[in-house]
Amino acid sequence: MNKRRWIFGTAAAAALVASGLVGLTSLSATPAHSAEATRPVIVVLGDSISAEYGLPRDTGWVALLRKRLAQERIDYSVANASISGDTTSGGRARMPELMERLKPSIVIVELGANDALRGVPLTTSEDNLRTIVEQAQQGHAKVVLVGMYVPSNYGLAYTQRFHAMYASVAHEMNTRLVPFLLAGIENRPEMFQSDQMHPTQQAQPALLENVWPVLAPLLRK
Template sequence: MDTLKKNSRGLIPAILLMAACSTTGHAADAHVDAQAAPQPKPAIVVLGDSLSAEYGLPRDTGWVYLLRDRLAKERFDYSVANSSISGDTTSGGRARLTAVLARIKPAVVIVELGANDALRGVPLATTETNLRDIVAESQAAHAKVLLIGMYVPPNYGPDYTQKFHAVYERVAKDKNVPLVPFLLAGIADKPSLFQADQIHPTVQAQPLLLDNVWPSLKPLLGAGAAH
């Protein structure tokens, strides 16, 4: 301790000098790293329900996961964030969208919601308002939007079925966003492509779902910059 006190006048400046050199070196390194650091990939967010959340499927087999492979194959440098929750409604999607946009800052938002609204008897006007708000908020965050439409089972009656689908058509037209008319097109009449509940598609159906989405999604993909 006495030795330390005796040398303290010499040690303190030396320590400060070492700290200063160390700080300067880190600052230079940080500057170099900042210059060399690659920019993050633009992100695609899928805001959906169980049809996009791999309900009843082995992990990493749903159409959203397959989208990552399609993007790589087609040489689009995007990441994909699956923000889908089984059982979610348009109200649920609307409620959590703000946090999703703030966290991920997507270039593209794919909206796959509404089927559970019909199953729960949510008024069509409520579903339409929620979809409009979801699209508008996404656009305000400078994201391009792709809306995925749905039809309800025929036992709801042809009149309700048409009115339900018309909601998607109106929102897409009024908000000037592309529409995938029906996610389950080409498989809805094939029971073998559905799980035992006859609601959720099987693993074998997932590439077909992606094929339904891809033609409308691809034109939204460019160098990665959102409009």
């Protein structure tokens, strides 16, 4: 479990939740410009890790995804609908409007960590993720589900059940799965900001490299 765990400390997590810092920053999805109206859209529905919490603007892994697509001449636009502090319930509530407004071809779902920090029952989180995937699929979008771990001091049984939730939903709903967004940096404290929860700017390429091999086969080149 040591190499496959989310190292964020419970004290830091609790302090951020209690103070409201987890929900202070956000990046909302923006409508495509008219010149991009015919381009297929990738929507990233995530929380603070995808919303560039504590990072300079346009340096997070989603911004790097835009650059990778441009470099490889893969003609997609990317709408970052991530909001710091968001939960699976929040993502579920926002999905219908996002699907109607942006009509994405692909939806990347990176939610769930804040559910654990708030003590949301796993059955509720799993049901929300399943509904988010259903909403995307009903809009003819392909889905990439991004898995996470919670701190090991939540207890081995809980951490295993939490992580297994993503694989279960991905299998049931026939979606692609990124097993762990923070794979490769989870045991490197220097790759996290002072709160030991949010990856630094230098860690962002690693996050993209965890997502890209799963996303790339879905892209029309």
